[in-house]
Amino acid sequence: MWPSRRRKATVTCIACGTSVERDQAREYDKHGDRWDRDGKEFEYLCKPCDRDLCHHPRGELEELLVEIGTGDRTQAEFLSWYVALVEERYGPLEET
Numbered sequence: 529m530w531p532s533r534r535r536k537a538t539v540t541c542i543a544c545g546t547s548v549e550r551d552q553a554r555e556y557d558k559h560g561d562r563w564d565r566d567g568k569e570f571e572y573l574c575k576p577c578d579r580d581l582c583h584h585p586r587g588e589l590e591e592l593l594v595e596i597g598t599g600d601r602t603q604a605e606f607l608s609w610y611v612a613l614v615e616e617r618y619g620p621l622e623e624t
C-alpha cells in the first residue's frame with residue numbers, strides 16, 4: 529500500500545509546459561507508435577493540448593511538401609521555402 533500522503537507522479541506537457549498528473553496526461557510518442565514501448569521514453573501532453581493536436585488539419589502537408597520539392601533541396605533551402613509558402617497561404621507564423 530502506498531502511504532496516503534504520497535504525491536501523485538506528475539509529468540510536464542510538452543506543448544504548454546503545464547504539470548499534470550501522470551494518469552491525467554496523454555502519452556505522446558514522437559515516433560508515432562505508442563504500442564511499441566521497448567526502450568522508449570514517452571513525452572506527455574495535457575488533455576487540452578492533446579485535443580488541439582487531434583484537430584490540427586494535416587491534410588495539406590503532403591501536397592505542400594511535394595510542391596516544394598522536398599527531396600531535391602538542402603535542408604536550409606527547404607526550410608526557407610516551406611516557411612515562405614506557408615506564410616503565403618496561411619499568414620505570418622508569428623503570433624500577433
Ligand SMILES: [Zn+2]
Pocket residue numbers: 541542543544545546573574575576577578
Ligand atoms: Zn498542454
